[in-house]
Amino acid sequence: MRKVSVLLFLAWVCFLFYAGIALFTSGFLLTRLELTNQSSCQELPGPGPLPWGSHGKPGACWMPSRFSRVVLVLIDALRFDFAQPQRSHVPGEPPVSVPFLGKLGSLQRILESQPHHGRLYRSQVDPPTTTMQRLKALTTGSLPTFIDAGSNFASHAIVEDNVIQQLNSAGRRVVFMGDDTWRDLFPGAFSQAFFFSSFNVRDLHTVDNGILEHLYPTLDGGSWDVLIAHFLGVDHCGHKHGPHHPEMAKKLSQMDQVIQGLIERLENDTLLVVAGDHGMTMNGDHGGDSELEVSAALFLYSPTALFPSVPPEEPEVIPQVSLVPTLALLLGLPIPFGNTGEVMAELFSGGSDSSHPHSSALAQVSALHINAQQVSRFLHTYSAATQDLQVKELHRLQTLFSKASARYQHFLRDPQEAEAALSTLTAEFQQFLRGARALCIESWARFSLVRMAGGAALLAAACLLCLLASQLAVAPGFLFRPLLLIPVAWGLTWTILYAGVSVTTGSKIDLVVLGAVAAAGSLLPFLWKAWVSRGSKRPLAPLLPVPRPVLILLLIRLATFFSDSFFVVEARATPFLLGSLVFFLVAQLHWEGQLLPPKPLTMSRLGSSAPTAPPRHSGAHALWLGIGLLLFTRLAGLFHRCPEETPACRSSPWLSPLASMVGGRAKNLWYGACVGALVALLVVVRLWLRRYGNLKSPEPPVLFVRWGMPLMVLGTAAYWALASGAEEAPPRLRALVAGASAVLPRAVMGLAALGLVLLLWRPVTVLVKAGAATSRTRTILTPFSGPPTSQADLDYVVPQIYRHMQEEFQGRLERTKAQGPITVAAYQLGSVYSAAMVTALLLLAFPLMLLHVERVSLVFLLLFLQSFLLLHLLAAGTPVATPGPFTVLWQAVSAWVLLATQTFYSTGHQPVFSAIHWHAAFVGFPDGHGSSTWLPALLVGANTFASHLLFAVGCPLLLLWPFLCERQGPKRRQPLPGSESEARVRPEEEEELQEPLMEVRLRDAPNHFNAALLQLGLKYLFILGAQILACALAASILRRHLMVWKVFAPKFIFEAVGFIVSSVGLLLGIALVMRVDVAVSSWFKKLVLAQQR
Amino acid sequence: MKDTDIKRLLYTNLLCVFSIFLSIFIPSFFVDNFSVLEAHLTWLCICSASVTTVNLLSYLVVKPNVSSKRSSLSHKVTRALKCCVCFLMSCFLLHIIFVLYGAPLIELVLETFLFAVVLSTFTTVPCLCLLGPNLKAWLRVFSRNGVTSIWENSLQITTISSFTGAWLGAFPIPLDWERPWQVWPISCTLGATFGYVAGLVISPLWIYWNRKQLTYKNN
Secondary structure (H helix, E strand, C coil), X not given: CHHHHHHHHHHHHHHHHHHHHHHHHHHHCCCCCCCCCCCCCCCCCCCCCCCCXXXXXXXXXCCCCCCCEEEEEEECCCEHHHHCCCCCCCCCCCCCCCCCCCCCHHXXXXXXXXXXXXXEEEEECCCCCCHHHHHHHHHHCCCCCHHHHHHCCCCCCCXXXXXXXXXXXXXXXXXXXXXXXXXXXXXXXXXXXXXXXXXXXXXXXXXXXXXXXXXXXXXXXXXXXXXXXXXXXXXXXXXXXXCCCHHHHHHHHHHHHHXXXXXXXXXXXXXXXXXXXXXXXXXXXXXXXXXXXXXXXXXXXXXXXXXXXXXXXXXXXXXXXXXXXHHHHHCCCCCCCCCXXXXXHHHHCCCCCCCCCCHHHHHHHHHHXXXXXXXXXXXXXXXXHCCXXXXXXXXXXXXXXXXXXXXXXXXXXXXXCCHHHHHHHHHHXXXXXXXXXXXXXXXXXXXXXXXXHHHHHHXXXXXXXXXXXXXXXXXXXXXXXXXXXXHHHHHHHHHHXXXXXXXXXXXXXXXXXXXXXXXXXXXXXXHHHHHHHHHHHCCCCCXXXXXXXXXXXXXHHHHHHHCHHHHHCHHHHXXXXXXXXXXXXXXXXXXXXXXXXXXXXXXXXXXXXXXXXXXXXXXXXXXXXXXHHHHHHHHHCCCCCXXXXXXXXXXXXXXXXXXXXXXXXXXXXXXXXXXXXXXXXXXXXXXXXXXXXXXXXXXXXXXXXXXXXXXXXXXXXXXXXXXXXXXXXXXHHXXXXXXXXXXXXHHHHHHHHHHHHHHHHCCCCCEEEEEECCCCCCCCCCCCCXXXXXXXXXXXXXXXXXXXXXXXXXXXXXXXXXXXXEEEEEXXXXXXXXXXXXXXXXXXXXXXXXXXXXXXXXXXXXXXXXXXXXXXXXXXXXXXXXXXXXXXXXXXXXXXXXXXXXXXXXCCCCCCHHHCCHHHHHCCCCCCCCCCCHHHHHHHHHHHCHHHHHHHHCCCXXXXXXXXXHHHCCCCCCCCCCCCCCCCCCHHHHHHHCCCCCCHHHHHXXXXXXXXXHHHHHHHHHHHHHHHXXXXXXXXXXXXXXXXXXXXXXXXXXXXXXXXXXXXXXXXXXXXXHHHHHHHHHHHHHHHHHXXX | CCHHXXXXXXXXXXXXXXXXXXXXXXXXXXCCCCXXXXXXXXXXXXXXXXXXXXXXXXXXXXXXXXXXXXXXXXXXXXXXXXXXXXXXXXXXXXXXXXXXXXXXXXXXXXXXXXXXXXXXXXXXXXXXXHHCCCHHXXXXXXXXXXCCCHHHHHHHHHHHHHHHHHHHHCCCCCCCCXXXXXXXXXXXXXXXXXXXXXXXXXHHHHHHHCCCCCCCCCC
């Protein structure tokens, strides 16, 4: 029952952290209130008559329609400079040969030949630059907030007023073709629709070819009023190849042909809009707010004259949401209720009423006035619904609008004033609109300070709990059960009280606050009890038992979370701190004299007189471990992905898939290197298992390691071959390649699941041999005939001779003691826990490798080698033969966390949303997932947090490894060290043989073992919790920082999700160790019963 | 232990500090617009040369160790050659360690190597002057309870402070303050220099403050 208590205690501590994270998140990532009001033609946006006096007529609306038809071509991720010509501005400078420049030639030809018919704009996009947020902005004119960026998997319909809904209300026929995101945003809104799956970012042609199949027939058919085509090839080409690739030039040329074809087919009453929803970075990604991401192209064209002047030399910069009121008024529709955009006034200059002397300026002012009335109505309604907006600024804006509106009404009654008055009115309306927009931007990033403070306090209290409990866990007489039950009871009491108070007062029960109340209610009694017991028993115990250099490193690590500069270089700062910790470990070993161990004082009772090895040979072991660890850390740093804030940095080309390589020879070499890394990883683990004798028994996990894992390697290699060469396959093999691409990853993951099930079923890989004392003679198996002819043959035979002599000696010893004739020898008990843990980690690593690009397998190999060296280095400084409780050093846990963070970066990840590897969702499912969203989320999450998961599951190795390395102490100078450790049932023989117990020592002290596991989990959670507390404090203190949405908020989200993944992995790892312990205990009981029989 | 020994140690260390200041100010008389930041590589060479010279002269004059039994010329020449080889090996070893800690491998090779030379000047040259090219003596001094005189204690403190200063000098590099000294390896060399100077000043004071608790085997 103690094992269950340990797991429950750790789960409760995880719940405390989850409650703190949830409370802080609910205060930090605040969403905007969405109003569901609708604009309508019958209801004017404000008081006063319209200038043309057409109100009341059938079909009339706020403004007469200028165009009866619109073709909207949305080219996803069409950055502004993609529409630029290739000519250079400097006359003498040669033209720059960039692939994406000068490809949209039709736009340039229109601007040159028909300057009054077309106009190119630079569209300024509001962050976050994800497609769904941009589609919302392009149809509602509002400002989506940050929290919507995370809902890209589960799209949901737009509940606010939008242009599509207005078109439907007016009876217009909307035909859509392209991105299937629109289906979820606007369900049932299209009279005819052709949707194509948009999630496969590596597919450049499916959506575009589907649109081209229907675009011209629908255009010529005529049964449409608004035609929307959303092309995705440019966006997917950016994700896959980046903008600087010949594929981008080909894709843009294809778009140019589409635009040219549309221009030739347009009729006089049709407006053509070519727009990009966002831009893309130098790597072809988007989602953030960099200059390249918020810069999109916007092109307007009409067969009839549309603009009064010629295009300016430099295109004008307009907000993207300006398209919403402009399009609505041009189509004769009401402006959506929640719009905050400003109409493009120059499009309303031309009109059929040319008899009026100031008709052009009057039309512009009228459009602006309608726009301002609509925004004023929205601000009034929104401020009545909630108190978000700033009151003083709101009053100032309303006063400005009232004065301008009054002057506008006065001008309508007395139209004899000069045109200068109209210019003043235009400026005032624009000032109001821009002020309203700025007011909304400033207000909708508001934070709830009470919840943020509560969440941070809860996280800090949970960290303090981990610190106190990790000291109490190894104290004598520590009882788990009563200290755990009392907090749970207190938590339930407070929860019931809060629920009762909420119900009686009629307020809505908030689940986040409920969880926080339960956590705080259960936490405070425990802290009080722990403090009292600590104060009474050990008053002089230090509060921070961390060694001072490790504490300094931890504080430096936490301080870097408060600087955006260190966020940008965290991929290089973490290996630096890890290297510093390794240097400190080696120096500490040398300082305490363990680098050159003293000569052993006691010789073995067996009387083996092995020759004495030179002392320097074993002394430099830890030094070489440290240097090797630094070297592997440096090699892993070669796989890095540059953040957007460092333009001078070059991302590692090794993080792109093999399919993007153009040379066949280099691709084959890299493929060989990736498969070699895969095989090397398997061979290293098998050699390690064989060294400790874990591959000899006929248990199911051992058979799986022998036969199942090579099958996984073969499946992964075959899948990589198909993935890297899929585009070069002949057409008749396409179906076969597609089928194999789906089957092979599923087979590998199925094998991994089967291996884990076998491991949980029979985790003890112990080989039992029972034989009589009289059957000591055995033949030596030789793979050759005749005398040995090579060193390999000698290496094969000599260990058998040694074991034979050892068994003969033991048999003689037993005969002299006149013991019973039956003896039992059990092999590989010394590494029974570590073998199961390492096998589980390898079974986890293969599916995780499959979710990454091929060359990240080298990073996984480095990961295992680094962990191996680090565990050996930590084991060299940990005493295991001393009596008393087992303990894990703080520097061990700190180094483990730093290594996990470093591997997160070397696997090609960054804590920003634009760096997420979305392609992982299609490993095993190239045709999509149907309607489920949890499976792609699981795959992408496993890809992103692979390092967190592996290191959290492997955390118990920090406790097990020092016992595993115990054999290198007294028996260091054995010329032929045996690969087995024998555990005798009779204790008197055990004392005489003086053999190392290794991990069986843990088995002999179950109380200390459970306490050590609890302490290990608490220390790990403390360091993770301190990191996320630092992230929360950084986001709180710097919430008005320029980079809060760029750096600190995504960092907090990634740390929070990483904490959840790590804590679940930690519980799973400790549960696996406990499962092995239960199996070992039952195995010993069966052995004792068999002996008694 | 006597106070006169601590005073001699203090004077020797102050002489080393003075040599560093000389390496900063004396080149200003010969070269126009000389600056530690702008002509950093030149200053590194000058600083390394001056500190090495002062270390050699001070240890030759003070002679803190009298363990050299043989005074033949060939033995002295062999010992000097061994010291030079140890110094060069120390420079290369530090260069490798800097690359392993994140220094660029291909670019800025000369700057990285000169930083290794300077740090070797602050750490290896005093070890060679005091202990000679004896690795066992080095390992003894830098382990627990391994020092046998105040000179070795001072050597221990200055070496640790030099490494600590160089290590702390790496932290301003990522910050966006855009100062001219926030580039590799200027901030690290300045940190190492400050650490060395701090160690030279602190070690006599610390030894004097703890002179009652400090007991050595040979004393």
